[in-house]
Amino acid sequence: MSISIFRQIRQQPDLEQNLALIREAATGNMAWKFWAVFVLMVINWGIEARKWQVLLLPLEKLSLGRSFKAILSGVAFALNTPNRIGEYGGRVLYISEGKRIRAVSLTIAGSFSQLIITLLFGVIGIWMLRDLFLTNEYISSFSIWLKFLEVILIFITIICLMIYFRISWIIKGVERLPGAGIFVKHISVLEDLSVTILLRVLSLSVARFLVFIVQYNLLLGVMHVEAGWWQGFWLVSVLFLWLAIWPTIALLELGLRWEYSILLFSMVSKNTVGIYAVATGIWFINLVIPALAGSLFMLGIRIFKER
Secondary structure, three states, X not given: OHHHHHHHHHOOOOHHHHHHHHHHHHHOOOHHHHHHHHHHHHHHHHHHHHHHHHHOOOOOOOOHHHHXXXXXXXXXXXXXOEOOOOHHHHHHHHOOOOOXXXXXXXXXXXXXXXXXXXXXXXXXXXXXXXXXXXXXXXXXXXXXXXXXXXXXXXXXXXHHHHHHHOHHHHHHHHHOOOOOHHHHHHHHHHHHOOHHHHHHHHHHHHHHHHHHHHHHHHHHHHOOOOOOHHHHHHHHHHHHHHHHHOOOEHHHHHHHHHHHHHHHHOOOOXXXXXXXXXXXXXXXXXXXXXXXXXXXXXXXXXHHHHO
């Protein structure tokens, strides 16, 4: 499967033709869709900044602007780490000393809420696209395993939701472990997250996920990948589920995006080059550009401290 997919990728037009495709996207009749993806990138990370601001309420009040800078700094840190774990280190630079470790536990809660939404929409996507998957020679050969995976993911999603709304139970369980006193001290802030805050964070995670979906569908249209908004919605949901399941480093994630995107979207479009361009564009717009901005913010912090 991987060999055949990458053979398709190698069959893309030369650099000049690719540049022509990008130029058309930026200046053609549908250029507004192309530039709207950049606007949605700002909205996407703005929602994440608001989410982190809400999560920090029990610990520290942070302005939305400062929270936004922290989020982008986290993206810069995360680019070279497995599953973007370095994101936590970038964010806490903007938190007062003495509260940073507790802020990490709140950040994990925010990431967990996003994972729950990814699982939820991904599972629904697998169910909605079941008939389409059966038309794919490779996926249909694993149809039994696909059903089994769907059941497992439903179970995991329910468990994750229970854990999310009953974090205090986990903390109480950890408290009983010998020598866990210091650890509990740093995660006890999670007990201060009310159901209201948790619901607000979860709703912001849904909003952010929907922004991702709109971005992808806009670029699919610009690159002439005729997926349709309905199928595109659920195909992207499954794509994000697969990316969430398999741990990777953000800088190396592009290869997986190519492979998964071609496997999924080739079922509704033969425009391999367009699929490749969409996967690359989303990765670059949503990760590389914010990471560059975050690096500048971190450089500003360093210069300020030196002075």
